[in-house]
Amino acid sequence: MAAHLGDPFRGTRERRVLGPDESQLALERDVAARAARAAGLSLQDIDLMLVASFPSAGVGVGDAAFLARDLELRCPAWNVESTCSGGLACLQMACSLVSAGQYRRVLVLVSCIYSRACDWSDTLTWFLGDGVGAFVVAAAEPGSGLLAVHAISTAETCGSFRYTVEDVDGSGYRPIIRAGNSSSRALRDTSSRFVRDACLQAVEKAGMTLADVDVFLCNTPLAWYAEFFAQALGVGRERTISTYERYANIGPALMPVNMHAAATSGLLRPGKVALVFTVGTVSTAGAAVLRWGEVAVDPTT
Structure with missing residues (x-):
């Protein structure tokens, strides 16, 4: 950071x-x-x-x-x-x-x-x-597709962010996102643990270890998050991808957008095992292990 x-x-x-x-x-x-x-x-x-x-x-x-x-x-x-x-x-x-x-x-x-x-x-x-x-x-060939998922609650981050209804610019009342007073501390104390708990449990459920994973994909809500994610798991940064510099923080859309970027760049190819991690504040964190198959990808962004 x-x-x-x-x-x-x-x-x-x-x-x-x-x-x-x-x-x-x-x-x-x-x-x-x-x-x-x-x-x-x-x-x-x-x-x-x-x-x-x-x-x-x-x-x-x-x-x-x-x-x-x-x-x-x-x-x-x-x-x-x-x-x-x-x-x-x-x-x-x-x-x-x-x-x-x-x-x-x-x-x-x-x-x-x-x-x-x-x-x-x-x-x-x-x-x-x-x-x-x-x-x-849709249905995948045997041995490909989703192999395992592990999700955990992030309820301990409640209060980190909130929506209020305000008229901030004279255009009328609408929901506005705000950071809570304890957001920095809550995210600092939980982020590494959420990554490891979700990811290690997911690969174990898949009957694998991190050494069996070819590509590591995560939500990238901050410029440093992909590097942080790789360090938390002890894997090389070159096995991850980040679209943050191009798109900034696009919340839940980061998961499909980063998967699309990995597929179109050639990082994610048929037969490769991918570990996908997402974290939602005041909701859940989760990891999925997939074996990438013959997936058709729209070439445009």
């Missing part, structure tokens, strides 16, 4: 945010449709849609039903919320439902539009951005 202490933007070089006339739902619709096309499917081939929108376009209700309406889906659409671990929660749920034979093809949409919940005069928001990712879960 020391290298970034003198930088008010905390290592951010670029970020993307929705313009005042742009729509969160429109962006989510586009990415969902692109994921289905990459999988060689039409949207009518989807049996279930899981949506982790954090924060959602509206207040009180997630985006799932609105997206299903706009995409003209006939299947059910469910909201799943676990802050920045929403993508991993959706992956585990989708894989379980496909494995149980209840659904064949599950479309997962993960979005984070922090800009709509920012007070730009608050330095907390200077490294927050907007991003959306989507993927389709």
Whole structure:
């Protein structure tokens, strides 16, 4: 972290945010449709849609039903919320439902539009951005796909961040993200433990050790997080990836975005074993072990 202490933007070089006339739902619709096309499917081939929108376009209700309406889906659409671990929660749920034979093809949409919940005069928001990712879960060849998951509660970080309803710029009242008084201490005391507890348990459940893992992927909410993650597990930084400098902190969307970056860069290839870690403050932390198969990836970002 020391290298970034003198930088008010905390290592951010670029970020993307929705313009005042742009729509969160429109962006989510586009990415969902692109994921289905990459999988060689039409949207009518989807049996279930899981949506982790954090924060959602509206207040009180997630985006799932609105997206299903706009995409003209006939299947059910469910909201799943676990802050920045929403993508991993959706992956585990989708894989379980496909494995149980209840659904064949599950479309997962993960979005984070922090800009709509920012007070730009608050330095907390200077490294927050907007991003959306989507993927389709279907049955995999034996030995590939999801091998194991381990999730733990992060309830001890309650109070680290909160949403308040404020009118910060005269445009009207809306939810605003704020840091709690104890956020630094809570994250300092728990971050390394969450990484090790979730990841070591996941690889053990998969019948593996860290030496069997080829690629280590984590949410990268800060410029130094990938290096911290690698050090916590005692693995080489070159086996991880970070999109932080390009996108800043895009919350739960970091999981699909970093996986996409690893796949398109060649770091993640068929047959490779990946360990995916996400941490959501005031929710859950979790790790998943996957053997990457023949996965179709949309080449655009």
